[in-house]
Amino acid sequence: MYFTVPSSKNKRYLSGFDWVMGVIDHILKRSTCSGNASQIVFELDSPVESADVENSLNRFLKFFPVVQGRISRDLNLAPYWRFPGMTHGNGLNLDVCHLDSSTAQTSEMSLMREWVNRPFRDEQDHLSFHLMYTKGPKTYFGMTFDHRLFDARGAESFMHLFQENLHDNGTIHFHRDIRMTASADLSEWKDKFEAGRHLNRKIIALSKTSLKYIPVTLNHCETKKSFQFMLISFNEHDTERIFARAFEEAGYLMAMPYFLAVAAQTLHELFERKALPADSYIVPVSVDKRSSGDIRQELFFNYASMFLFQIHAHAVQDRRTLIRDIKKQMYEQIQSCFPENLLKAAALLRIAPVSFLRKIFLLPFEGKFASFCFSHIGRCSYLSPEFMGAKINNLFHMPRVPVPPGIGIFFNSYNGMLNVVISWLDGLVGDDDIGTVECNLRKMLCGK
Numbered sequence: 001m002y003f004t005v006p007s008s009k010n011k012r013y014l015s016g017f018d019w020v021m022g023v024i025d026h027i028l029k030r031s032t033c034s035g036n037a038s039q040i041v042f043e044l045d046s047p048v049e050s051a052d053v054e055n056s057l058n059r060f061l062k063f064f065p066v067v068q069g070r071i072s073r074d075l076n077l078a079p080y081w082r083f084p085g086m087t088h089g090n091g092l093n094l095d096v097c098h099l100d101s102s103t104a105q106t107s108e109m110s111l112m113r114e115w116v117n118r119p120f121r122d123e124q125d126h127l128s129f130h131l132m133y134t135k136g137p138k139t140y141f142g143m144t145f146d147h148r149l150f151d152a153r154g155a156e157s158f159m160h161l162f163q164e165n166l167h168d169n170g171t172i173h174f175h176r177d178i179r180m181t182a183s184a185d186l187s188e189w190k191d192k193f194e195a196g197r198h199l200n201r202k203i204i205a206l207s208k209t210s211l212k213y214i215p216v217t218l219n220h221c222e223t224k225k226s227f228q229f230m231l232i233s234f235n236e237h238d239t240e241r242i243f244a245r246a247f248e249e250a251g252y253l254m255a256m257p258y259f260l261a262v263a264a265q266t267l268h269e270l271f272e273r274k275a276l277p278a279d280s281y282i283v284p285v286s287v288d289k290r291s292s293g294d295i296r297q298e299l300f301f302n303y304a305s306m307f308l309f310q311i312h313a314h315a316v317q318d319r320r321t322l323i324r325d326i327k328k329q330m331y332e333q334i335q336s337c338f339p340e341n342l343l344k345a346a347a348l349l350r351i352a353p354v355s356f357l358r359k360i361f362l363l364p365f366e367g368k369f370a371s372f373c374f375s376h377i378g379r380c381s382y383l384s385p386e387f388m389g390a391k392i393n394n395l396f397h398m399p400r401v402p403v404p405p406g407i408g409i410f411f412n413s414y415n416g417m418l419n420v421v422i423s424w425l426d427g428l429v430g431d432d433d434i435g436t437v438e439c440n441l442r443k444m445l446c447g448k
Contacts, residue, residue: 011080012066013184016346017302019079021148022071024402026354031403032225032425036147038399039116040155044139044390050096050131052388053141057129058092060162066180066300067149068124077351078184081148081301093121093128099135108132108140109229116144116398117226141387151302152397152412153288156381157295163384178299185347195337195344202338206310212271212278213368216406216428225426227400230434232420232441239418242445250323255411256376257326260285260309261319263374263409266441268316270433271371281311281371287339288378295381305339373401373408373423380414399423420445 014022025036061067069083097111115130126146133139145155234242246258264281271281286304294303309329315322333339377397386392395414398421401407406425411418420441422434 010065010084011072011074011082012069012180012301013074013078013080013182014071014350015182015185015301016343016348016350017304017306018081018148019350020306020346021302022079023354025146025148027402028400032227032400034117034119034226034400036400036402037116037120037144038147038152038155038397039112039142039144040152040159041112041396041398042141042159042387042392043394043396044141044387045393046137046390047133047139048131048141048388048390050094053129053131054092054094056166056388057094057162060165061092061127067127069126069149070123071148074184076184076186078186079350080184093125094131095128096131096133098133108134109231112140112142112398113226113229115142116229116400118144120146138393139390147302147399149300151286151288151304152375152377152399153290153295153381154299154301154303156395157292157299159387160382160384161296161299163382163387166388177297179297180300189348192344192348195341196348198336198341199338199345202308202336206282206308209280209310209312210278211368211371212275212281212313213371213405214271214274214407214428215276216404216425225403227423228426228434229398230422230438231396231398232422232438233394233396234418234420234445236416238446239413239416241447242418245445245447249320250327254323254327255378256285256287257323257330259376259411260326260374261322262441262444263372264311264316264322265319266437266444267372267407267409268313269440270429270437271313274429274433275371278313280313281316282369283309283311283372283374284370285309285374285376292379292381292383306342307333307339368404370402370405372405373410375399375408375410377410377412380412382414385415394419396421401425418445 021036029035066081066083069081071079072082073079099108099111111132115128118128120126120128126149128144130142130144131139143155143159150158243255246255247253250258260283264283285307287307288304290298290303307330309326311322311326315325380395382395392415394417396419397410397412399408399410401423403425406428408423410421410423413419422437424434
């Protein structure tokens with residue numbers, strides 16, 4: 001962490017949610033060596049030229065010095081993202097691999113796991129790009145990104161802007177619309193303290209019942225533990241049926257409560273076998289309600305709202321009742337301004353070091369602040385059917401999960417197809433366990 005005297009042209013004050021992402025980054029670096037990274041993957045129907053990819057990315061990224069930034073503190077102790085002027089920095093971080101006969105034992109997913117588990121080169125490196133050629137025409141392009149720099153839909157939108165401006169060899173004009181400044185938000189201290197009190201009461205109420213979790217050992221990053229991933233994709237026909245069932249059981253545009261209920265039911269059997277005896281699940285859920293225009297302006301950093309759901313273990317089996325309870329909690333948290341209070345309280349805590357906040361995060365539930373993580377990315381922000389001339393067969397996300405809990409389940413859609421990605425800390429559960437989760441998830445979603 002550096003103390004500098006910045007100019008208004010090279011800094012962006014971090015919001016409360018940005019600082020939460022910073023704390024999670026610190027937690028992950030302490031426990032797994034690599035930080036709070038995620039990955040967006042494009043499955044293409046044909047090869048793209050690696051030289052064209054490299055040249056186009058280099059030309060595009062030079063207009064965004066923010067991607068080479070680092071966290072510093074102002075004289076008022078507010079943290080901000082400090083970025084240099086127009087510079088090439090460390091150069092483009094792009095690797096190209098061929099899945100040929102010499103790598104016959106290496107699967108496509110195992111290579112993608114290596115991408116997202118690989119630490120960035122230094123504190124000013126926040127993006128890495130990957131290109132994988134398979135034995136057939138299918139090709140994979142991946143962008144691993146630091147979650148302190150992008151949220152999920154911001155990453156999608158960033159790649160969409162790249163695709164839009166592929167053939168622009170001159171100045172890129174759209175970046176003028178992107179908001180690169182933010183207030184230090186150091187006023188209204190009383191309001192922030194009050195928000196912190198409300199948040200504390202909520203957490204105390206949730207902690208009165210014992211938390212169901214799978215034990216995970218938090219060792220130093222010398223262990224270099226990585227994350228494993230499983231991708232479950234549904235075709236357009238099955239996806240249409242799944243969303244029809246979601247709207248029938250949960251209500252129109254209520255896919256998130258439905259998918260959360262399905263995720264809880266799917267993981268319940270696993271938790272019953274692996275978890276310690278306890279009364280309820282605690283699940284943090286991020287919700288992004290921005291329009292495409294908002295995302296275009298709020299491209300960098302984090303803008304989601306956060307909810308915290310409690311699911312009683314004895315009530316998991318009845319899905320309709322579970323959905324009603326999830327919706328009730330969502331409405332209650334909206335009415336009580338829980339997401340807003342969380343952001344205000346987090347803004348208040350920004351003056352504290354992340355190492356201190358890590359301990360604060362782990363206090364309420366004796367070091368286990370969640371049972372599992374969940375997210376449903378709504379409408380995709382990458383709107384083009386192709387990438388550099390190749391048709392996109394699919395687009396999905398591979399997020400690393402905070403440790404604890406070390407396991408999460410994530411939904412996204414692209415071009416009428418639903419994807420579900422399970423992410424878990426290596427060694428937390430076995431392959432047979434994940435295979436059972438996959439089987440149960442398919443049955444519940446497809447009704448088979």
